[in-house]
Amino acid sequence: MQINPYIFILPKTPTAIVWNYKNHKQYELNLEYSVRLTKLIDDPKIFDNSNPIDTQLLEAEILTDTPSPPINWGWDELSKIFHIGTKNIPCDQMPENADEWASIYLDHCTKTLSTPPPPDRIHKHKADTPLIRLPAPINLSENSLQSALLTRKTCRSFTGESVALQTISTILYLCLGHLNERANNVDESIAKGLEARRSSPSGGGLNACEGFLYAKNIDGLKPGIYAYNASEHTLSTVNTQLKTALGQVLSGQHFINELPAGLFITCRFDKLWWKYEHSRAYRMAYVEAGHISQTYQLVATAMGLSTWLTGAFTDNQVESLLGFEENNPEQVLFFVGCGKSDGQVICRELKSLLNNRG
Structure with a gap:
């Protein structure tokens, strides 16, 4: 058992947000779950199939029993999180043809346009200075x-x-x-x-x-x-x-x-x-x-x-x-x-x- 290499943890009182940036899923962990995850991070060998928290962490893919190949990445973790985290946009319904794409896109635009766009910017600094x-x-x-x-x-x-x-x-x-x-x-x-x-x-x-x-x-x-x-x-x-x-x-x-x-x-x-x-x-x-x-x-x-x-x-x-x-x-x-x-x-x-x- 090991910790999924594609997660990061964001403390956000009163919970910890565990973010799987590869599959675009987030989970909120309360204190009990956070403490257990911390122990598993320290020693993954203590994983217990009879512990419901452990099995839920595995089902959520926060833990994984599949060895992960090393990630070939030459920059720091932050750039890796951004690049991988913005791959493969989640899509509830993948269009199968142009007609379906047009319908989905039109619905998206209609929803977006239900609120006004941000106004054009006329810079407010030096307002006493004429354009x-x-x-x-x-x-x-x-x-x-x-x-x-x-x-x-x-x-x-x-x-x-x-x-x-x-x-x-x-x-x-x-x-x-x-x-x-x-x-x-x-x-x-x-x-x-x-x-x-x-x-x-x-x-x-x-x-x-x-x-x-x-x-x-x-x-x-x-x-x-x-x-x-x-x-x-x-x-x-x-x-x-x-x-x-x-x-x-x-x-x-x-x-x-x-x-x-x-x-x-x-x-x-x-x-x-x-x-x-x-x-x-x-x-x-x-x-x-x-x-x-x-x-x-x-x-x-x-x-x-x-x-x-x-x-x-x-x-x-x-x-x-x-x-x-x-x-x-x-x-x-x-x-x-x-x-x-x-x-x-x-x-x-x-x-x-x-x-x-x-």
Whole structure:
């Protein structure tokens, strides 16, 4: 007898929640059951078929009499729990054909829409500061997508030269903006209130990701942090005090301090919670952020700028920079920036060290 390797225990007074994250089942154990399980964890050999608690723990698959093969996993337990725990979404009724899928999905959407979706976010910080109207985006129709795809690369050496506000306006609009060009291309399957369309796909069409502009050297825009309002194509002033170097909040990557502009990509988890109850939707948040990041890089590249991106940052410092309150359902997922560069993939400091070793 042994303890199932796919469980974790969450203390939640007055019970202990035993979570089998592989088969998506949870059990509440009172004190008597918790004490017995603790003894079995200490010594599984004391399992007793005549003990009703032991047999119930076995039936619930908290205990197992089948040896489990070693799990091939190179990261920590937390990442393993998340990945395995979001596999194989529980499904009471698996559709056997397209008609059944359509019926089940329609019922799900009808149930979801019985409650209103979370409202669009117009950032409340610096409410005394008027919205900043962005200039009209530049038409990139003559630029080659193939050229942008072939040219795009991650650079780590930026000159600090300023970037035009219209360039930033174009990048924001094509990455996060609600595209006016698609306003008349909405079919009957789109629920009221969810008609807005972006250039990147989004789980459930919810457009859960948002963006905060990091502005250090943008012509016509004071340095600071600005929330991008996708529906209006405007900026709300969030923070005009860039006292901390960008590299300091991005896990010490100080080679990027001269970056003139960037975008913190966030996700409104409350939008995903509204439609998708299962935690697998958490994966979709990062997928959407990845789509937006790639679009940002391609647009910036098409406009003659170099790009850099990272998922390494000190969350609480970034949240403070963005004015997030504790337990905010909007969370920071990624950062991508652009500017003029000498095209070096390796930063000057690292390149110097490598040259000296040679």
